[in-house]
Amino acid sequence: MADHEKLDPIDFRANAEIGFFGGFDSGFSLQVESLSAYSAEFEEVRSRRLPDDEERIVSRLSFTGLDAMRAVQRSYMSALPFDLTFGDSSEVVAEKLGAGPFRKGKSSTLPEYSAERFEHSHAVGDMVVIAKYDADLRLMAVYLMQADRAMLKAKRRKASFPKHKIAPGSIDKVEALRDKIPTPRWRESMARGDGLFNEADIAAAETALNVFVDTVKAATSQRDAQAIWAAVKDIVLAINEINDRSGMIETLERDELGVLIDAVVRASGFILPDDEDVTAQWREW
Incomplete structure (x- = not known):
């Protein structure tokens, strides 16, 4: 950044506020957050320069190539991270990063200037x-972004799988939670005229939740903590897909599902911090 744009501290702050350096068409930009906003999403910063909440923390660096949005846009001229070009x-990018994408999606576009775009996220x-x-x-x-708190927790959790006290004797506790599946209440609301459902x-959703309970039961019998966590991912992604179609998961439904999924995981013997949302890593509802 120092080589890209030599700015004194006052100019640096002014440019950081708008997020661009070297003009809007330089091919490089950064995004900054207030310390409080950064801390809400990410783990603690590694260093501080200012003693108060006026400090701004860099949360994202952007390196862009030619883009049809602006005729004068030029590519970032220096070397890209990870030897990317x-x-x-997408296959070459995954090979250079040493990791396939954990999420794929379409980026926002404006039809009048931009063809369809895609975004792949890699850890x-x-x-x-x-x-x-x-x-x-x-x-x-x-x-480039720092992994958020939920992702870092998930990474540390994978390393801790052998420490979880999964016990085959917990199968009955897991099965008992099948009665907490909230779909009967959803049907009652629909019968009363609630157009949400x-x-x-x-x-x-009911089928997916029953499969989730069955999978956790099987994983509990095998004392397989990793399979339990995989079941959490599967049910959250399944509900994501359903909600994308219907939008029926609102605040109450989200709370019902979160409580159920958390309870099923804990019933197996999987150890979770009291304040952890087990669905956060994948949830879009």
């Missing part, structure tokens, strides 16, 4: 690398 295919060490692609899945931008998506 604009125009790399690399304690960072998230977001690769933005054109319609042919050729690299056109790279974003429809039978097809309630049935899909």
Whole structure:
């Protein structure tokens, strides 16, 4: 950053507030957060320069190539992180990063100027690398972010799987929670005229939740903590898909599902901190 734009501290802060250096078309930008906003999402900062909450913390670096949004846009001219090159295919990017994407999605576009774009998120060490692609899945931008608190917790959790006291005798405790599946209440609300719900998506959610309970029971019998955590991911992703169609998971439904999933995991003997949301890593509802 020092080589890219030599700024005195006052100019640096002014530019940080708008997030661009060297003009809007330099191919490089950064995003900053207030200390309080940064701390709410990420773990504690490694160093401080100011003694108060006026400090700004860099939360994202952006390196962009040619983009049809602005005719004068030019590519970032220096070397990209991880030896990436604009125009790399998604397969080459994954190979250079040493990790496949944990999330794929379409990036926001404006039809009047931009073709379809795609974004793949990769976990690399304690960072998230977001690769933005054109319609042919050729690299056109790279974003670097610190992994948030939920991702770091998940990483540490994987290392702790052998420590969980999964006991086959807990199967009955897991099964007892099947009665807490909230879909009967959803059907009652639908019968009273609540337009939030429809039978097809309630049935899909009910099936997914029963599969979740069955999977955790089987994993409990095998004392397999990793399989229990995989079951959490599967049920959260299944509810994501259902909610994408119907939008029926609102605050009450989210609380019902969160309480149930948490209780099933704990019933198996899986150890969780009291304040942890087990669905946070994947949940979109």
